[in-house]
Amino acid sequence: MKKSLLILTIFLGIAVSLNIKNQWFLVPAVLGIIFLMDRKVFRIILKWKFLFFLALLVLAVPLFAGIKDAAFYGISYSSQMFHMSVVMAGRSIIILLSLRLFTSRISVEQLAEGMQRIHLRQFSQVFALSMQTLPQIRTIAGTAYREYRDKPRRKNIFAYFFNLAVILVVRILEFANTLSSSKA
């Protein structure tokens, strides 16, 4: 986990320090390293929503926003906005890829272990207990909902759901009391 965190920190540092001059060699270098490490992480940036946003940012924004001081085949655009958009696109790609690389290299268990170390005292105890109680909580919630669903429904839907929440919390508290007395 430490190695993954170090890699993430380095890549995030590079992303933050990107500018119009250094991006031309830093972005390809980082992309190359990430590709060699795990090419599957590139799936995160191949989503149409993200690609559409990037296209809008790099192609449309310089055409409509900023002072138009340059032309490409007769189409005038803002060079300042274009450069700004390219840097932003490079930065976003590096950040998303490095975050995905980090999360793909650590397991949920490692993350739970890591949370114990960041001043969350008794986290392992609480988390183990919550994992233990989860099936019962699910059963309590399911049973309360099914019982309440079969009752004649009132006109006021908010009152209906509020009463369901009251029953649910009462049962959960009873369960917690039973559990704490058995643990004591």
Add this chain to the structure above:
Amino acid sequence: MAVDSLGSYQREQTEIKNSAPREHDFSRDTVLIAVFGALWGLMEATLGVFLKGLRIPMGGAILTAMATIILLTGRYYVRRRGSVLMMGAVAAVLKLFSIGTVIAGPFMAILLEALFAEIIISILGVNRFSYILTGMFLMLYTIVHPFIAQGLIFGDDIYTVYLETFRKAAQLLKLHANHLGLVLALYGGIHALFGSVAGWLGYRLPEKVRREMQQLEKSAEELS
């Protein structure tokens, strides 16, 4: 009427003080944090997926409102600093377990919600005002969150792009900045109202639960 309400308020405060867990009562606190954290995580894993699948408008706000009610109810019973943060950490890790992999977005969103709620309640204490304020803040944060996230991913320049784009669009549509302000105020107002209702419910729910439990105890005594 006023005297009666004052009397009931004092009674309520005394009951709250008496029912508040004592310093040494860690095992009950631990169980309650685990149970409410599990409930929050379960809600995020089931209702969260359901709402996302349906793609209903303001689905994220509904989820935040539900989470607010759960965390505030949990905090009512666990009078310990850091308890909301712990419930949030449990819920966030449970959510990741339900997905089966580590995804930064929902994990950070749950942790941030818990952190903000923890800060507000730790400063203002457990009372109706702090609960309503927490609900309002969390719901308003759902509007700001995407902009903060985009600022982190794309950098500060994204705000320049947004402002420039808005300026151009406003020129084309002959709109004034006041119009955008009005729309934002209306949208924020709806969220704030929704959040204050969630906060109020978060305070009302444990009170109703207490009465319900008292009734249950009374009927159990009568039966025995």
